[in-house]
Amino acid sequence: xxxxxxxxxxxxxxxxxxxxxxxxxxxxxxxxxxxxxxxxxxxxxxxxxxxxxxxxxxxxxxxxxxxxxxxxxxxxxxxxxxxxxxxxxxxxxxxxxxxxxxxxxxxxxxxxxxxxxxxxxxxxxxxxxxxxxxxxxxxxxxxxxxxxxxxxxxxxxxxxxxxxxxxxxxxxxxxxxxxxxxxxxxxxxxxxxxxxxxxxxxxxxxxxxxxxxxxxxxxxxx
Ligand SMILES: [Zn+2]
Numbered sequence: 001x002x003x004x005x006x007x008x009x010x011x012x013x014x015x016x017x018x019x020x021x022x023x024x025x026x027x028x029x030x031x032x033x034x035x036x037x038x039x040x041x042x043x044x045x046x047x048x049x050x051x052x053x054x055x056x057x058x059x060x061x062x063x064x065x066x067x068x069x070x071x072x073x074x075x076x077x078x079x080x081x082x083x084x085x086x087x088x089x090x091x092x093x094x095x096x097x098x099x100x101x102x103x104x105x106x107x108x109x110x111x112x113x114x115x116x117x118x119x120x121x122x123x124x125x126x127x128x129x130x131x132x133x134x135x136x137x138x139x140x141x142x143x144x145x146x147x148x149x150x151x152x153x154x155x156x157x158x159x160x161x162x163x164x165x166x167x168x169x170x171x172x173x174x175x176x177x178x179x180x181x182x183x184x185x186x187x188x189x190x191x192x193x194x195x196x197x198x199x200x201x202x203x204x205x206x207x208x209x210x211x212x213x214x215x216x217x218x219x220x221x222x
Contacts, residue, residue, distance in 0.1 A: 043129035154189035
């Protein structure tokens with residue numbers, strides 16, 4: 001891990017999740033794009049183009065459709081005296097590939113063969129096509145006072161506030177600590193995904209991760 005900074009998703013190394021049938025059409029008030037599932041089993045196509053981008057400060061950008069709620073969430077957090085900072089947003093396929101290959105090269109230099117190197121790399125950086133950042137629907141947010149992507153991030157005032165309020169703005173903490181086997185990504189108390197307010201409320205109230213929500217029922221792996 002480079003300085004505790006993880007560029008993408010982290011594989012939990014769990015077994016395969018059972019097939020999940022999207023049920024977006026059953027969610028009348030939630031638009032389909034809001035429930036786009038991107039994970040190790042549901043890859044974005046290489047030519048996926050985000051709808052329309054809105055540029056943010058710091059060279060960041062997101063899908064324009066999530067921008068108003070994201071901005072309001074950031075503004076409201078700041079009004080509470082907090083200092084949230086977006087440290088990752090939309091990522092192109094090329095950028096994700098570059099981050100992934102950099103990690104693969106590291107393991108190749110360690111003497112791994114390619115397959116082994118890619119497997120190890122995917123524990124730290126999401127494979128191209130499996131990162132929600134490539135869809136422009138997710139942001140990593142840290143506390144200005146603690147800009148490290150590790151589990152300590154959850155202790156910050158910013159994360160405490162975001163975890164409590166993000167659903168009001170249509171966001172979910174996408175990779176909760178107790179859902180790693182289902183999401184395929186270990187706990188990331190900084191990665192927020194826009195799913196729309198209705199879905200965010202339901203997910204939060206029912207304690208579901210996106211995979212469970214879209215499967216229409218709780219997925220049991222054991
Ligand atoms: Zn992220």
